Amino acid sequence: MIRKIIYIVVFLFLLWACRKTDVRAPAPTPYTLQLPSYFPATVYDMAQNPLTNEGIALGKRLFYDNRLSKDSTVSCGFCHQQFAAFSHYDHPLSHGVENRTGTRTVPALFNLIYQKDFMWDGGVNNLEIQPLTPLTDPNEMGEDLQRVVDKLQSNAVYRKMFKAAFGSEEVTTQRTFRALAQFMATMNSFESKYDSVMRREKTFTAEEQNGYAVFQAKCASCHKEPLFTDGSFRSNGMPYNPSLNDVGRMKITNSTADYMKFKVPSLRNILRSQPYMHDGRFYDIFLVFEHYDSGIFENANPDPILKSGIPLSDKEQRELYFFLMTLTDMNYINNEALKEIIVND
Secondary structure: OHHHHHHHHHHHHHHHHHHHHHHOOOOOOEOOOOOOOOOOOOOOOOOOOOOEHHHHHHHHHHHOOHHHOOOOOOOHHHHOEHHHOOEOOOOOOOEOHHHOEOOOOOOOOOOHHHOOOEOOOOOEOOOOOOOHHHHHOOOOOOOOHHHHHHHHHOOHHHHHHHHHHHOOOOOOHHHHHHHHHHHHHOOOOOOOHHHHHHOOOOOOOHHHHHHHHHHHHHOOOOOOOOOOOOOOEEOOOOOOOOOOOOOEOHHHHOOHHHOOEEEOOOOOOHHHOOOEOOOOOEOOHHHHHHHHHHOOOHHHOOOHHHOOOOOOOHHHHHHHHHHHHOOOOHHHHOOHHHOOOOOOO
């Protein structure tokens, strides 16, 4: 009798164990990034947040979901449009919930895993934290983080996706931000004509080659290859705009030495991501050339290398334009894996 009871207990235990195994989520599928050998080492530590197909899929859904905003009208993808290299085409300043307007232009998104600072003023220093600012900014998505978590937790599709990506249905801010970081880690641009030339697959035309020489002589000290930014914060001699009251990095450091300093943007995809400058004041790249040639404001704390401007003849401007065209990455702009999805369940 005792033996029979033991058999029954063992059987029930095994049955319980099998059922427990059945509901356990399978391990997510690892995803390997293919990155160019001539790029520098990545800054973002993906070992702390390993990329998986399930995590990336969750991050993409979050990126394009309007419900993460206060009034369900704005998603990350609303401002970061793929055809404009994930900037906001033709809008000088960011647009947000309740038809509000921000104080800066929307930066293009790509090669984020190579950056140590984010936002125009460098106020965020980790890719996983970067979504916090637009999610909670009253002029952007304007939402409370707990409300975001509650919305996601109450959605059956999200519960299933969080389980697939992280092993359980529990939604947390850390998991949400890590999923977004995984998706953003796949937003890499390195398939422009310039890259093909660097790989010795193509050659520049005469005008492109001349423009490359102009770039190397007059632009490369700040827009360092191959990322075409050195990641620094500099004043490019843009005058202070009292209506925006934006003093740049000085807002973060409280140092007058950082007055009107903004992050040096990458020149990759520059001809697809107008308007230009931190406040979007220039709609044409030739206006940017004109600014550096003769529009530097001395009272805007210009970088020492800009004290006398950057002289650019008409010929040099034309050739520089042709070189900048070689930095447009149509493979990135048309990348199916990054394309917008409609989230309405």
